[in-house]
Amino acid sequence: MASIGSLTGIATTKEMPTTRRGLRTREALVKAARVVFERDGFLNARLVDITAEATCSIGTFYTYFEGKEEVFAAVIEAARHDMLHPGMPHVPEDEGPAAVIEASNRAYLVAYKRNAKLMKLMQQVAMIDPRFEEVRARSARAFGERNARRIKELQDRGLADPTVDPELAARALSLMVSRLAFECFALEEGPRDLEEIVAVCTRLWVNGLNLSA
Amino acid sequence: MASIGSLTGIATTKEMPTTRRGLRTREALVKAARVVFERDGFLNARLVDITAEATCSIGTFYTYFEGKEEVFAAVIEAARHDMLHPGMPHVPEDEGPAAVIEASNRAYLVAYKRNAKLMKLMQQVAMIDPRFEEVRARSARAFGERNARRIKELQDRGLADPTVDPELAARALSLMVSRLAFECFALEEGPRDLEEIVAVCTRLWVNGLNLSA
Amino acid sequence: MASIGSLTGIATTKEMPTTRRGLRTREALVKAARVVFERDGFLNARLVDITAEATCSIGTFYTYFEGKEEVFAAVIEAARHDMLHPGMPHVPEDEGPAAVIEASNRAYLVAYKRNAKLMKLMQQVAMIDPRFEEVRARSARAFGERNARRIKELQDRGLADPTVDPELAARALSLMVSRLAFECFALEEGPRDLEEIVAVCTRLWVNGLNLSA
Amino acid sequence: MASIGSLTGIATTKEMPTTRRGLRTREALVKAARVVFERDGFLNARLVDITAEATCSIGTFYTYFEGKEEVFAAVIEAARHDMLHPGMPHVPEDEGPAAVIEASNRAYLVAYKRNAKLMKLMQQVAMIDPRFEEVRARSARAFGERNARRIKELQDRGLADPTVDPELAARALSLMVSRLAFECFALEEGPRDLEEIVAVCTRLWVNGLNLSA
DNA sequence: TATGAATGAGGCTTCATTCAT
DNA sequence: CATGAATGAAGCCTCATTCAT
Numbered sequence: 001m002a003s004i005g006s007l008t009g010i011a012t013t014k015e016m017p018t019t020r021r022g023l024r025t026r027e028a029l030v031k032a033a034r035v036v037f038e039r040d041g042f043l044n045a046r047l048v049d050i051t052a053e054a055t056c057s058i059g060t061f062y063t064y065f066e067g068k069e070e071v072f073a074a075v076i077e078a079a080r081h082d083m084l085h086p087g088m089p090h091v092p093e094d095e096g097p098a099a100v101i102e103a104s105n106r107a108y109l110v111a112y113k114r115n116a117k118l119m120k121l122m123q124q125v126a127m128i129d130p131r132f133e134e135v136r137a138r139s140a141r142a143f144g145e146r147n148a149r150r151i152k153e154l155q156d157r158g159l160a161d162p163t164v165d166p167e168l169a170a171r172a173l174s175l176m177v178s179r180l181a182f183e184c185f186a187l188e189e190g191p192r193d194l195e196e197i198v199a200v201c202t203r204l205w206v207n208g209l210n211l212s213a
Numbered sequence: 214m215a216s217i218g219s220l221t222g223i224a225t226t227k228e229m230p231t232t233r234r235g236l237r238t239r240e241a242l243v244k245a246a247r248v249v250f251e252r253d254g255f256l257n258a259r260l261v262d263i264t265a266e267a268t269c270s271i272g273t274f275y276t277y278f279e280g281k282e283e284v285f286a287a288v289i290e291a292a293r294h295d296m297l298h299p300g301m302p303h304v305p306e307d308e309g310p311a312a313v314i315e316a317s318n319r320a321y322l323v324a325y326k327r328n329a330k331l332m333k334l335m336q337q338v339a340m341i342d343p344r345f346e347e348v349r350a351r352s353a354r355a356f357g358e359r360n361a362r363r364i365k366e367l368q369d370r371g372l373a374d375p376t377v378d379p380e381l382a383a384r385a386l387s388l389m390v391s392r393l394a395f396e397c398f399a400l401e402e403g404p405r406d407l408e409e410i411v412a413v414c415t416r417l418w419v420n421g422l423n424l425s426a
Numbered sequence: 427m428a429s430i431g432s433l434t435g436i437a438t439t440k441e442m443p444t445t446r447r448g449l450r451t452r453e454a455l456v457k458a459a460r461v462v463f464e465r466d467g468f469l470n471a472r473l474v475d476i477t478a479e480a481t482c483s484i485g486t487f488y489t490y491f492e493g494k495e496e497v498f499a500a501v502i503e504a505a506r507h508d509m510l511h512p513g514m515p516h517v518p519e520d521e522g523p524a525a526v527i528e529a530s531n532r533a534y535l536v537a538y539k540r541n542a543k544l545m546k547l548m549q550q551v552a553m554i555d556p557r558f559e560e561v562r563a564r565s566a567r568a569f570g571e572r573n574a575r576r577i578k579e580l581q582d583r584g585l586a587d588p589t590v591d592p593e594l595a596a597r598a599l600s601l602m603v604s605r606l607a608f609e610c611f612a613l614e615e616g617p618r619d620l621e622e623i624v625a626v627c628t629r630l631w632v633n634g635l636n637l638s639a
Numbered sequence: 640m641a642s643i644g645s646l647t648g649i650a651t652t653k654e655m656p657t658t659r660r661g662l663r664t665r666e667a668l669v670k671a672a673r674v675v676f677e678r679d680g681f682l683n684a685r686l687v688d689i690t691a692e693a694t695c696s697i698g699t700f701y702t703y704f705e706g707k708e709e710v711f712a713a714v715i716e717a718a719r720h721d722m723l724h725p726g727m728p729h730v731p732e733d734e735g736p737a738a739v740i741e742a743s744n745r746a747y748l749v750a751y752k753r754n755a756k757l758m759k760l761m762q763q764v765a766m767i768d769p770r771f772e773e774v775r776a777r778s779a780r781a782f783g784e785r786n787a788r789r790i791k792e793l794q795d796r797g798l799a800d801p802t803v804d805p806e807l808a809a810r811a812l813s814l815m816v817s818r819l820a821f822e823c824f825a826l827e828e829g830p831r832d833l834e835e836i837v838a839v840c841t842r843l844w845v846n847g848l849n850l851s852a
Numbered sequence: 853t854a855t856g857a858a859t860g861a862g863g864c865t866t867c868a869t870t871c872a873t
Numbered sequence: 874c875a876t877g878a879a880t881g882a883a884g885c886c887t888c889a890t891t892c893a894t
Contacts, residue, residue: 022874043256043341047868057876059871067868124340128256137402161420168413171403175396176389183388189350190384200381204421207374234894235857259884270859275886448853469682469767473889483855485892493889553763554682563828587846594839597829601822602815609814615776616810626807633800634843660873661878685863696880701865 014064026064028054030078033071038117042072042125069132072125075118076135083115097154097211102202105177109194109201112181120186140178144171151209161210173208177201227277239277241267243291246284251330255285255338282345285338288331289348296328310367310424315415318390322407322414325394333399353391357384364422374423386421390414440490452490454480456504459497464543468498468551495558498551501544502561509541523580523637528628531603535620535627538607546612566604570597577635587636599634603627653703665703667693669717672710677756681711681764708771711764714757715774722754736793736850741841744816748833748840751820759825779817783810790848800849812847816840 017023032054036045047068051061065071076083112119126133147170154160184190184197191197205211230236245266249258260281264274278284289296325332339346361383367373397403397410404410418424443449458480462471473494477487491497502509538545552559573596580586610616610623617623631637656662671692675684686707690700704710715722751758765772787809793799823829823836830836844850 017874019874025874041341046866058869059876060874062869063874127337127340128254133400137400161416164416164420165409165413168404168409169417171396172389172393172413172417175392176385179388179392180385183384187346187350189354191381196378196381200378200385203374203377204382204385204417207377207423208417208421210420230857232855232857238857260886261884271886272859272888273857275888276857280885443853445853451853467767472887484857484890485855486853488890489853550766553766554680559826563826587842590842590846591835591839594830594835595843597822598815598819598839598843601818602811605814605818606811609810613772613776615780617807622804622807626804626811629800629803630808630811630843630847633803633849634847636846656878658873658876658878664878686865687863697865698867698880698882699878701867702878706864 014066014070017064022064025054025056025060028056029061029064029071030074034075034079034118037072037075037121042068042121042128069129072132076122079115079118083111083118097150097159098202098206100150101205101211102198105201105205106194106198108177109181109185109198112178113185113192113194116185119182123182123186140174144174147171147174154209154211159211161208164209169209173205176204225283226279227283230277235277238267238269238273239287242269242274242277242284243287247288247292247331250285250288250334255281255334255341282342285334285345289335289345292328292331295324296331310372311415311419313363314418314424315411318414318418319407319411321390322394322398322411325391326398326405326407329398332395336395336399353387356391357387360387367422367424372424374421377422382422386418389417438492438496440492440496443490448490451480451482451486454482455487455490455497456500460501460505460544463498463501463547468494468547468554495555498558502548505541505544509537509544523576523585524628524632526576527631527637528624531627531631532620532624534603535607535611535624538604539611539618539620542611545608549608549612566600570600573597573600580635580637585637587634590635595635599631602630651709652705653709656703661703664693664695664699665713668695668700668703668710669713673714673718673757676711676714676760681707681760681767708768711760711771715761715771718754718757722750722757736798737841737845739789740844740850741837744840744844745833745837747816748820748824748837751817752824752831752833755824758821762821762825779813783813786813793848793850798850800847803848808848812844815843 017026029050033045033050036049036053039045040049045068047058047061050071051058061071065074122132122136126136144167148167151160151164151166151170155162155166180190180197180201184192230239242263246258246263249262249266253259253262258281260271260274263284264271267274274284278287335345335349339349357380361380364373364377364379364383368375368379393403393410393414397405443452455476459471459476462475462479465471466475471494473484473487476497477484487497491500548558548562552562570593574593577586577590577592577596581588581592606623606627610618656665668689672684672689675688675692679685679688684707686697686700689710690697693700700710704713761771761775765775783806787805790799790803790805790809794801794805819829819836819840823831
């Protein structure tokens with residue numbers, strides 16, 4: 001069982017290729033892996049399928065990766081910017097906290113929708129391999145903590161219901177959004193209209209925290 | 214690939230045993246399967262482990278089940294009453310909708326906590342086998358629809374925020390509760406104190422729907 | 427591996443049932459076995475299928491037979507009269523040897539056609555189990571020897587080509603008829619019209635032996 | 640159930656190896672398979688025996704074949720030239736049709752005797768697997784048709800009995816030869832002296848078609 | 853006689869991983 | 874760096890046969 005990539009902080013044996021050709025091959029493998037994983041799922045994806053998609057040999061695969069888990073880590077790594085940190089959109093703070101929440105939710109949901117298949121895959125792998133569950137949990141935790149800080153701030157400013165526990169509320173509401181995104185976009189169960197989902201999520205955040213302003 | 218049990222409505226080849234002895238053996242296998250699945254996960258669970266746990270032979274296993282999937286279906290089936298429909302607790306309607314929601318959430322979370330490992334397993338299998346995903350989705354849908362009806366009723370009675378879409382809100386809030394339960398009880402990430410979670414969930418439902426009026 | 431039935435002369439452990447009920451059950455099993463064997467082939471036929479067809483239990487099967495081979499032997503045994511000794515038809519000897527040959531061929535082919543599926547089965551089993559090959563060979567030998575005697579007689583009477591070896595010619599011509607029957611009736615490759623086949627076989631026998639008379 | 644080789648025209652998943660080493664290994668497997676099949680029969684032959692005979696691993700087997708059936712197809716394929724179309728020997732046409740028939744029969748029987756075990760195997764497999772029965776039938780059909788054309792030609796030239804149906808007679812006489820070959824060489828029942836068999840077969844063909852004229 | 857649950861040996865197959873070229 | 878043939882551990886599953894009821 002290979003250790004997984006840099007995303008988890010676990011050191012890997014394989015280093016990044018130095019030559020241009022090597023970089024190109026590695027990149028092709030990561031791209032191919034994403035295609036195959038999204039098409040067949042993590043478990044059904046075979047290394048031969050990935051190398052076939054990348055038009056290289058199995059041997060070449062092992063030049064760059066230690067195994068399935070590690071390419072998967074590389075796939076996640078390659079998508080993380082787009083996926084995990086959708087980049088806070090330009091929201092004038094002076095439009096009020098509701099606007100910030102709405103913008104934040106929209107940004108998250110847009111990114112989620114764009115990477116829906118990968119997110120589904122990530123969920124699958126997280127349920128299979130505890131190391132990826134840890135990756136998922138860490139990223140969720142970071143997201144939750146940021147939201148918790150925001151909520152606490154709003155409470156301190158007297159703008160939010162002071163009776164809710166900021167950490168737990170942030171977690172609950174974040175899970176609400178991410179899970180709804182998962183079901184609607186990844187599983188394709190339910191409405192796929194983005195704005196509809198943004199609206200509900202935002203309303204439930206705003207109401208839930210009693211953002212009176 | 215075997216078809217899965219009656220839970221899904223899909224017919225299975227193997228019939229229920231008619232004799233007392235057969236019934237006992239089948240039951241032992243289901244119980245053993247639950248133990249092994251919860252301990253090793255669905256993928257790592259081997260049939261030999263299950264039959265060893267049930268102290269019978271592999272052949273006997275195949276007398277009652279067509280494969281791993283089918284025992285798993287039987288495990289779920291055996292736990293469904295306790296798990297999926299925790300039974301509405303006796304809540305005096307006259308204590309108001311908030312009390313009903315709280316009782317409902319508590320009942321759900323209590324049942325979830327009791328079956329936490331199985332719920333985790335179900336999530337895992339649902340991510341692996343689409344037939345079980347369908348089972349999970351169906352049960353979630355039923356739960357969501359029931360809540361949607363309640364919300365609509367409250368809206369009609371002027372007790373809930375009329376601007377939220379009942380279906381989507383019900384879904385979002387249900388997912389919030391179930392996912393929080395999943396993380397806290399199944400993954401054991403976060404607080405495991407039941408009442409704390411009940412409180413937050415209830416508060417967010419109540420606030421979210423603006424039931425304060 | 428059980429020994430096979432009386433047809434082969436090999437003694438079997440199981441004796442014929444003494445009670446009326448036992449006889450009925452045994453008969454039902456033999457009948458069912460023929461149905462299942464003809465439908466699924468010897469290899470694919472499972473004992474459960476046979477007992478299901480006979481509406482009795484596996485245990486009952488072993489009351490009467492020692493295994494698959496033995497029921498098969500019983501099936502053959504039950505069909506042998508019709509199959510192996512089609513009974514010499516009433517052919518006035520004075521119509522000449524050609525008429526005798528024709529009548530003989532017709533009788534054989536009629537019986538073959540009637541039991542085509544069983545004959546195919548017998549071929550299959552003979553290729554699988556040497557003991558049944560021995561059964562088949564013995565019966566073919568008997569047939570061949572009878573024909574050889576006839577040929578020799580015709581040669582002695584100056585009616586047949588004296589240059590052919592009676593044994594080998596009898597064998598060759600017998601094989602010709604039986605194999606043609608096999609292909610046309612059992613495999614259903616080629617013409618299934620009985621008289622057409624009778625005509626060709628007879629003509630080739632008559633010409634082949636130069637039955638000038 | 641794997642599809643069988645190119646002999647049948649059915650496409651196979653596994654491609655021919657490109658490297659020299661691969662070619663050698665595949666060849667070793669085919670050769671080993673023939674040995675094991677001929678020794679143990681198709682049903683008793685285990686893949687381990689074949690790979691042991693070829694001194695390679697089971698995994699290697701699956702690099703080249705999809706299963707037992709497919710190696711068997713390859714074995715047949717490898718032997719087909721020698722077996723199925725023994726190549727018309729150089730027979731001066733002017734020696735008359737009888738000489739052609741004799742030469743043809745001898746060529747066939749010589750080839751048959753050389754591959755007797757394989758022919759027996761082929762018969763066995765044909766009785767077990769309909770796809771191989773189809774292969775056998777096709778090859779027999781081709782042989783029969785060729786002979787039918789010959790007979791018709793002889794009839795047209797007034798050299799053969801015009802009352803026999805060319806197709807059916809060709810089939811009957813071909814079956815006679817092939818079946819006699821099968822019994823004498825494959826089953827080793829009866830005379831194994833080639834010339835004796837050639838003589839009888841030729842005599843019965845010649846007489847049967849009345850080529851004496 | 854009849855039943856049918858229990859048995860378990862042993863074949864088949866997959867695919868991540870290695871390594872000689 | 875690239876190749877792809879070779880490996881073999883590891884699980885699944887079948888079904889004839891037994892035997893206690």
